[in-house]
Amino acid sequence: MLTHQRKHYLLDLLQREGQIVAKAVSDALGLSEDTIRRDLRELAKEGLLQRVHGGAIPNLPASPALAPYASREQISQDAKPAIGRAAGAMIEAGQVVFVDGGTTCLHLVRQLPGELRATVVTHSPSIAVELVHHPLIEVVMLGGRLFRHSLVNVGAATVEAIARIRADLYFMGVSSLHPQAGITTGDYEEACVKRALCDAAARTVVLASPEKLNTASPFQIAPLSQVSDIVVLRDTDDALVAPYREMGINITLA
Structure with missing residues (x-):
């Protein structure tokens, strides 16, 4: 699976489930957790999600x-x-x-x-x-x-x-x-x-x-x-x- 395909998959998963668990995604796709975490970091830098311990969630309002x-x-x-x-x-x-x-x-x-x-x-x-x-x-x-x-x-x-x-x-x-x-x-x-x-x-x-x-x-x-x-x-x-x-x-x- 190419990088842009993984990112599209991750964003779609986030929209459907409200969160991303890196280990679950790595198991489902047969990829390393490091690969998924790298994708999540890049998506977070693009402002498309928010990284949390173990995965990601949608962007939240500042307090x-x-x-x-x-x-x-x-x-x-x-x-x-x-x-x-x-x-x-x-x-x-x-x-x-x-x-x-x-x-x-x-x-x-x-x-x-x-x-x-x-x-x-x-x-x-x-x-x-x-x-x-x-x-x-x-x-x-x-x-x-x-x-x-x-x-x-x-x-x-x-x-x-x-x-x-x-x-x-x-x-x-x-x-x-x-x-x-x-x-x-x-x-x-x-x-x-x-x-x-x-x-x-x-x-x-x-x-x-x-x-x-x-x-x-x-x-x-x-x-x-x-x-x-x-x-x-x-x-x-x-x-x-x-x-x-x-x-x-x-x-x-x-």
């Missing part, structure tokens, strides 16, 4: 959550407090909790009960400052280089510090969430820090306000198999969350 921090504060103003409140209710007394940066996580810590006794570990100066008036919450700040776009610390020092902590929960803020593209964000170093937090927590909870669903960003954080819970708004279309339920992920409706 509004890639906008600067001040702009993101104006998005989903009703949804974020509800999602933050539902997420915060998961914290039990005495737990050690990673809290990500971002506007949704800020709403989470703003609504924590005053009597909660726990330890919050964060790489976000905004989150740490918000917790100043919670006398029973021990706050641990992770250092590093300040990534101004998201107001979080990133870099090797941040990742190294995370590796020395074992947390009960990690509340992850994301730019994008998609059943095939997975959990993604707009900055490579920020993705590395989020991945390290995920690896160091017993349970990862993704906070997904409406604008983040069914979108994709450039850098994958972690496979969906590492996510235990996703918190979404109560009136979210069930078709958007059904694929995650099928993966065994708990869906909390805020």
Whole structure:
């Protein structure tokens, strides 16, 4: 099969099935996975599809959550407090909790009960400052280089510090969430820090306000198999969350 024939086959398959699994295609055509992956890379460069781990999916819209921090504060103003409140209710007394940066996580810590006794570990100066008036919450700040776009610390020092902590929960803020593209964000170093937090927590909870669903960003954080819970708004279309339920992920409706 010639290159242009393979690419036509791949695009037709993508249109019919909504995704391409490289191994399945290589088996069906009797070709190496490297050949299929090369074709997918070239098609992605042409803007005809989006590469994901193990294959490809149709091009997805970019997430509004890639906008600067001040702009993101104006998005989903009703949804974020509800999602933050539902997420915060998961914290039990005495737990050690990673809290990500971002506007949704800020709403989470703003609504924590005053009597909660726990330890919050964060790489976000905004989150740490918000917790100043919670006398029973021990706050641990992770250092590093300040990534101004998201107001979080990133870099090797941040990742190294995370590796020395074992947390009960990690509340992850994301730019994008998609059943095939997975959990993604707009900055490579920020993705590395989020991945390290995920690896160091017993349970990862993704906070997904409406604008983040069914979108994709450039850098994958972690496979969906590492996510235990996703918190979404109560009136979210069930078709958007059904694929995650099928993966065994708990869906909390805020």
